Amino acid sequence: MTGRHRTRHRTLAGGCAALALLLAGGAARAVEPDEMLADPALEARAQHISKELRCVVCQNQNIDDSAAPLARDMRLMVRERLTAGDTDDQAKAFLVARYGNFVLLRPPFQPDTWALWLGPFAILAVAGTALVFAARTGSTDPAGDDETPDPYS
Template identity: 55%
Template sequence: MIRAVLLAATLALSAGPAPAVQPDEVLADPALESRAREISKELRCLVCRNEAIDDSNAELARILRLLVRERVVAGDSDGEVIDYVVDRYGEYVLLRPRFTLGNALIWLSGPLILALGGFAAWRYVRARAPQAAAQPAPLTEAERRDLDALLRDGS
């Protein structure tokens, strides 16, 4: 009984997400297959969004996996394969987009807005704070006489 429980626990703990790569997609050369798997981890499934094509069961992901393997077998480097896929499907296919001048505004807009908001809050609080350094000017002798006269007349 204990062995059955241990076997069930071992199987449950060892079960993880299985790659979606079909047996007919696997390349005969293990080195090329390893390269294709590494490249596939960098590419996004356009159907599943935030899932690598290596983990997706979507038909488009299968097409992309086959395309990657075709380019690897053709002798392209990893960078050339990724560039080829990006040229065909756009930069959205990358799980980690590149930092380019074209998308720098997107990358930097969050920190920029945060900094501008912090500066505006600092200015607002500073403007609303009482001015401790600003003391009223002392009364002149004529103003003091007028005040004394008003106070005497008012009582």
């Protein structure tokens, strides 16, 4: 093995390590220690809820991950609601009442989201039917194509 090859391997290994670090870093959370609740059970619930709520400023992050000031306000609000005795659903509903269903990273199943939830299955069904139909019409002619020889045979 030449020296050049070894350098390249080292670069590759370094790249992998950097990538691994980057991926690990992606799970970093934005919650500050002073935000956390003293009760670990309540805090765990707050974190679980926060992961399901969208930061409305940086829309592809959940509020548990987001460093945006508004996400912090929303985290504090979730904790305030839980401390006040809200269930997880009530705490989420509190924010939905203000920001709409958009704050939920997992949209609810209701009439205006039917297309969203069922669309993929509908497309799959249509495509599957078309495929079966195409295969059937093909099999009605079992002799295959007699006139033009298969160019690859």
